[in-house]
Amino acid sequence: MQSGRLSRRYLLSIGKSKDGKNDTQELTTPFIQSLTQQLKAIDGVVDVWDPNQQANITQTIQSLYRGYANSMYSLNAEQDLKHFFSSEGLNQRAELVKTLLLSPQGVVFKKTILQDPLLLTLKGFQSLGGRMQKVASQGNEQYQNLVLETRMAGLDAGQQTKIQSNIKSAFKALNKSDPEKYTLEMTGVPIFAVATQTLMQGDITKVSILSSLLLTVIFWLLFRSFSVMLKVFTLLIIVILSSILMTQLVFSYVHGMTVAMGATLVGICIDYPIHTIVHAQAVEFSERIKVTATVWPSMVLGGITTIIGYVALGSSGYPGFQQVAVFASSGIIISLLITRFVLPRLMTEEKTSTLKVPLIKGWSYFSSHYRNWLLGCLILFIALSSLNLESLRWMKDMQELTPELNYLKLNDKRIRERMTSIEPGRFVMVTGENIELALQKAELVYPVLKQLKQSGAITDYFGLYPWLISEQKQKSNQALLQSYLTQENVEKWKQALKNAGLSVKKLGSLNYSAKQTLGLTQLLETPVSKLIDSRIVVGENQTIIMIWLGQHQPEAVRLAMHNIQGAQYFSQRDMLNNMTRDYTERAQLLLMIGVSIIIILLLARYKSIVKTVQTLLPAVLAAVLILIIWSFTGEAISFLHLVGFLLVIAICVDYGIFYQENRGGDIALTYQAMAISMLTSAVAFGSLIAAESTSLRILSGVVALGVILGFILCPLIIRQTSKD
Amino acid sequence: MDGCTGSMNRISLFVFSLCFISYDISADESISALMKRMHSDVAVKISYQEKRTLELFDQSWQGSGNMYSTATGIMLREQLQPRRLLMAINKNDLFYYDPDKKIRHQGKMQEGDPVTLQFAVFQALINADEELLRRLYNIEFIKKTQRWLMTLTSKQTDSGLRIIVSGPLSKKVDTIIIEQADGDLTEFMLADDNTVTSEQVVNTVKLLYGELIGE
Numbered sequence: 001m002q003s004g005r006l007s008r009r010y011l012l013s014i015g016k017s018k019d020g021k022n023d024t025q026e027l028t029t030p031f032i033q034s035l036t037q038q039l040k041a042i043d044g045v046v047d048v049w050d051p052n053q054q055a056n057i058t059q060t061i062q063s064l065y066r067g068y069a070n071s072m073y074s075l076n077a078e079q080d081l082k083h084f085f086s087s088e089g090l091n092q093r094a095e096l097v098k099t100l101l102l103s104p105q106g107v108v109f110k111k112t113i114l115q116d117p118l119l120l121t122l123k124g125f126q127s128l129g130g131r132m133q134k135v136a137s138q139g140n141e142q143y144q145n146l147v148l149e150t151r152m153a154g155l156d157a158g159q160q161t162k163i164q165s166n167i168k169s170a171f172k173a174l175n176k177s178d179p180e181k182y183t184l185e186m187t188g189v190p191i192f193a194v195a196t197q198t199l200m201q202g203d204i205t206k207v208s209i210l211s212s213l214l215l216t217v218i219f220w221l222l223f224r225s226f227s228v229m230l231k232v233f234t235l236l237i238i239v240i241l242s243s244i245l246m247t248q249l250v251f252s253y254v255h256g257m258t259v260a261m262g263a264t265l266v267g268i269c270i271d272y273p274i275h276t277i278v279h280a281q282a283v284e285f286s287e288r289i290k291v292t293a294t295v296w297p298s299m300v301l302g303g304i305t306t307i308i309g310y311v312a313l314g315s316s317g318y319p320g321f322q323q324v325a326v327f328a329s330s331g332i333i334i335s336l337l338i339t340r341f342v343l344p345r346l347m348t349e350e351k352t353s354t355l356k357v358p359l360i361k362g363w364s365y366f367s368s369h370y371r372n373w374l375l376g377c378l379i380l381f382i383a384l385s386s387l388n389l390e391s392l393r394w395m396k397d398m399q400e401l402t403p404e405l406n407y408l409k410l411n412d413k414r415i416r417e418r419m420t421s422i423e424p425g426r427f428v429m430v431t432g433e434n435i436e437l438a439l440q441k442a443e444l445v446y447p448v449l450k451q452l453k454q455s456g457a458i459t460d461y462f463g464l465y466p467w468l469i470s471e472q473k474q475k476s477n478q479a480l481l482q483s484y485l486t487q488e489n490v491e492k493w494k495q496a497l498k499n500a501g502l503s504v505k506k507l508g509s510l511n512y513s514a515k516q517t518l519g520l521t522q523l524l525e526t527p528v529s530k531l532i533d534s535r536i537v538v539g540e541n542q543t544i545i546m547i548w549l550g551q552h553q554p555e556a557v558r559l560a561m562h563n564i565q566g567a568q569y570f571s572q573r574d575m576l577n578n579m580t581r582d583y584t585e586r587a588q589l590l591l592m593i594g595v596s597i598i599i600i601l602l603l604a605r606y607k608s609i610v611k612t613v614q615t616l617l618p619a620v621l622a623a624v625l626i627l628i629i630w631s632f633t634g635e636a637i638s639f640l641h642l643v644g645f646l647l648v649i650a651i652c653v654d655y656g657i658f659y660q661e662n663r664g665g666d667i668a669l670t671y672q673a674m675a676i677s678m679l680t681s682a683v684a685f686g687s688l689i690a691a692e693s694t695s696l697r698i699l700s701g702v703v704a705l706g707v708i709l710g711f712i713l714c715p716l717i718i719r720q721t722s723k724d
Numbered sequence: 725m726d727g728c729t730g731s732m733n734r735i736s737l738f739v740f741s742l743c744f745i746s747y748d749i750s751a752d753e754s755i756s757a758l759m760k761r762m763h764s765d766v767a768v769k770i771s772y773q774e775k776r777t778l779e780l781f782d783q784s785w786q787g788s789g790n791m792y793s794t795a796t797g798i799m800l801r802e803q804l805q806p807r808r809l810l811m812a813i814n815k816n817d818l819f820y821y822d823p824d825k826k827i828r829h830q831g832k833m834q835e836g837d838p839v840t841l842q843f844a845v846f847q848a849l850i851n852a853d854e855e856l857l858r859r860l861y862n863i864e865f866i867k868k869t870q871r872w873l874m875t876l877t878s879k880q881t882d883s884g885l886r887i888i889v890s891g892p893l894s895k896k897v898d899t900i901i902i903e904q905a906d907g908d909l910t911e912f913m914l915a916d917d918n919t920v921t922s923e924q925v926v927n928t929v930k931l932l933y934g935e936l937i938g939e
Contacts, residue, residue: 097780098781099822101778101780101781102776102785103820104811104818104820104839104842104843105839106778106908107838107839107842107904107908108838108839110779110780110906110908113780114780498782501781501782501783501785502780502781502782503779503780503781503782504782506779506780507780
C-alpha cells in the first residue's frame with residue numbers, strides 16, 4: 001500500500017489569497033488550466049487532474065457500462081428484477097427514460113437508452129449520482145484542488161524534493177503578476193517523506209556538530225594535549241567508520257536515525273581510551289601496556305553490559321533501532337580492541353600526569369565522609385517520593401512521539417476536508433487470494449455497510465461497487481436477467497413505452513444477450529481508474545480491497561465486520577496505538593531481560609550477591625530517580641523512555657564496575673576517569689536535545705540525566721575501604 | 725411516425741432557411757449590433773414556447789414557461805407546462821430542480837461538453853456575452869430581407885450540434901433551434917414580456933432561485 005499509486009500522489013489546494021483584495025474574485029479557470037499544463041510538464045510527473053472533474057467519469061459510465069448493462073446492474077438481482085418486471089416497475093422505467101430524454105442531458109442519455117432501454121446501467125450508479133451531486137454542491141469556490149501523480153516512489157525523498165521545488169516554482173511563475181493573488185498548499189505521502197528526511201538531516205547535522213564540538217572542548221580542557229586528542233579522535237573515526245561499514249554490510253543501507261544515534265556512540269566508545277589514557281598517563285611509559293591490560297577486563301565487562309543495552313534497543317522493533325544496535329555493538333567491540341591493542345603503543349610520551357576534573361575530588365571526599373547521612377537522605381527521599389509514582393502516566397497515542405510533524409498532519413486534514421468526506425486512515429479492508437475472490441468477499445460487505453448507513457452508523461462508504469463486481473456475480477446477473485426476458489414481459493414493456501409516449505419501434509425490443517464481463521484491467525484503462533485505484537491493491541498472492549468510509553462509529557463497523565471472513569475494520573490510529581502498546585510491553589520485557597542478563601554477568605564475575613547489587617544499584621537508583629522526577633513533571637512515558645532506561649542501566653553499570661573493581665588501584669584516579677566517561681556520555685546524549693525529532697530528545701533526556709545520576713551515586717552506594 | 729417527424733422537421737428547417745435567402749453582410753458588425761440590442765442593464769422576463777421532436781418519442785413534445793435574466797448574470801428558466809421544472813445558470817454553475825420529484829442536480833459548465841453548449845447559447849444571448857459566444861462557437865451570421873439568422877457550431881467538439889438563432893431585422897432573437905447530429909430538434913420561440921417591471925423580475929428570480937437551490 002505504501003508503494004502504490006496513492007503514495008505517489010500529491011493533493012494540491014490552490015486558494016484565493018486572504019489579503020482582502022480579491023475576496024470577490026473567483027479562482028479563474030485559465031489560471032488553473034495554465035498551472036495544470038505547467039505541472040504536467042515537470043519531469044517525473046505522470047498526470048495532473050481535478051479530483052472533482054466528473055465529465056470524464058460520467059462519459060465512461062455512459063460509454064463503457066452500457067455494454068455491460070446486463071451484468072453490472074445489481075448486487076441483489078433477484079429482488080431488483082422482480083420489481084423491474086412488475087407492471088409498476090416497467091412503467092417507472094419508461095417514465096425514467098422519458099424524463100432523462102427531456103432532461104438537460106438528454107443527448108447524452110439517448111445513446112445509453114438505445115442500447116439499454118431499461119436503463120439497467122444506471123441502477124448501480126443511482127446512489128453514486130447522489131454522491132457526485134453532493135461533491136459538486138460542496139465545491140468550495142475558495143479553493144481549487146488538483147491531484148498530481150509522480151513516477152517516483154512517494155518515499156524517494158531525494159526525487160520528491162526536486163518535484164516539490166518544481167511545483168512551487170511553476171506556481172510562483174504563474175502567480176508572479178500579483179504574488180498575493182493565490183496560495184498553494186500541498187499534502188500527500190511525498191510531503192511527509194521529504195519533511196521527515198529534512199528533519200532527520202537537520203538533526204544529524206546539528207547533533208553531530210554540537211556533540212563533536214562539546215567533546216573536543218571537554219577533551220582539550222581536561223587533557224590539554226593536542227597529541228592525545230589527535231590519537232583518541234583518530235581511533236574514534238576508525239571506530240565510527242568501521243561501524244558504518246558493518247551496518248552497511250548487514251543491512252545494505254544506513255538509516256538516518258543510525259547516524260544520529262551514532263553521535264551518541266562517540267560518547268560511549270571514547271570511555272575506553274579515556275580510562276586507558278588516565279591510568280596510563282599516571283605511570284611510566286614502560287608500565288603503560290601492563291596497566292592497560294589490568295584495567296581492560298573491567299572495560300570488557302562494561303562493554304558487554306552496554307552492548308546488552310543496545311541489543312535490547314534493537315529488539316524493541318522500533319524502525320531503525322536494529323541498525324543502531326548493530327552500529328553500536330560493532331563500535332564498542334572495535335573500540336575495546338583498539339584500546340587494548342593499539343592505543344598503549346601510541347602513548348609514547350615520557351611525561352606522567354594526573355587528571356583533575358573539577359568538583360570530582362570534592363564530591364568524592366564529601367560523599368565518603370557523610371555517606372551514612374547522604375544514604376539516609378536518599379532512602380528517605382526515594383521512600384517519600386515513591387508515593388507519587390502512582391501518578392506516572394503512560395503514553396497511549398503514538399502520535400505524541402512526532403509532534404514536530406503536527407503542522408503537516410493539520411495541513412493534511414485541512415486539505416482533505418476540502419476534497420472529500422472520507423475519513424482518512426480508517427477503512428474496511430477486504431482481502432482475497434486473487435481479484436475475483438476479493439471482489440466476492442467485498443460483495444458480502446456492501447449490504448452490511450448499506451445497513452449501517454441506513455441505521456446512521458456511517459454517513460457513506462466508497463468501495464468498488466458499482467464500478468466493478470465479481471465475474472461470478474456478473475454471470476449470475478446475466479443468467480437471471482435472461483430468465484425475465486419472456487414474451488409476456490416484453491409485451492408489458494411495450495405497453496409501458498406507449499403509456500409514456502415513447503417509441504416502441506426504437507425501444508421495444510429488449511436485447512440483453514451479451515455474454516462478456518467487465519474486468520479490473522479493462523476498468524483501469526478508463527478515466528474511472530483515477531477514482532478507484534486507491535481502493536484496490538493487487539499483489540501476487542493477495543488482493544486487498546479498501547472500502548473507504550465517511551464519518552462513522554468505529555465500534556459499530558468493527559462489530560459488523562467481525563463475522564465476515566476476510567473483512568476487517570482498519571484504523572491507522574488504532575494500529576499505531578496498538579503498536580505503541582506492543583512496543584511498550586516489549587520494552588518492559590526487554591528491560592527486565594536486559595537487567596537480568598546484566599545481573600547474571602555480574603554474579604558470574606563477582607560470585608557475590610552483595611557486590612552484584614552494589615555494582616548495579618547506582619544504575620537502578622538513577623532510573624528510579626528519573627521515574628520520580630517524571631511522576632512530578634507529568635511526563636508521559638513511552639517505550640522509548642523504557643529503552644532509554646535500559647541504556648542508562650547498561651552504561652551506568654560500567655561506572656559501577658569500574659568503581660567496584662578499581663583495577664588501577666587508585667580509586668581517586670578511577671573516579672576521575674569515570675567522571676570524564678560520564679561527561680562524554682552525558683554530552684553525547686545531551687546533544688540529542690538539540691534535535692527536532694521527539695524520539696531523539698526523549699532518549700537524550702533520559703540517558704544524559706541517567707548517566708549523571710549513576711555516576712554521582714557510585715561513591716555513595718559502593719564502599720571503597722582500601723585496595724583489595 | 726418517429727422517424728418521419730424528424731425528417732419533416734429537418735425539411736421545415738431547410739424551407740425556413742430558404743425563405744429568407746437574400747444577402748450576407750459583415751458578420752462582426754451584425755453580431756455586435758445584435759449584442760447591443762440584447763444588452764440590458766435591467767432584469768428581463770421572456771416567455772417561451774418549446775417544441776421538441778425527438779427520435780425516441782412517438783410524437784413531438786411541447787412545453788412552455790418563462791426565462792429570466794438579471795443584471796448579475798443569473799439566467800433562470802421556469803418550465804410551467806406540461807409540468808413545472810426549474811433550471812438556472814449562475815456563472816459556471818448549472819442547476820436543475822424537479823419540484824414534483826424533489827430532485828435537485830448541480831453541475832459545472834465545462835467548455836466542450838455538449839450539454840454546456842446547448843445552455844451557453846442562452847446565457848450568451850440573454851447576457852449579451854459576445855466573448856462567450858465567440859469562444860464556444862463558430863458563427864455564421866446572415867441577414868435576410870426580413871430576418872437575421874445566426875448559425876452556431878461547436879468550436880471545440882465534433883458533436884454535430886447546430887444551433888440556429890434568428891429574429892426579425894433590427895430586433896432581438898425570437899427563435900432558437902437546436903439541432904442534434906442525430907436529427908433531434910428543439911425549437912424555442914421567445915417573446916419579451918413587458919408586463920412586468922425590472923424590480924418585479926428581480927424579486928421573482930430571487931424566489932425561484934431560492935427554490936431551485938433549496939434555500
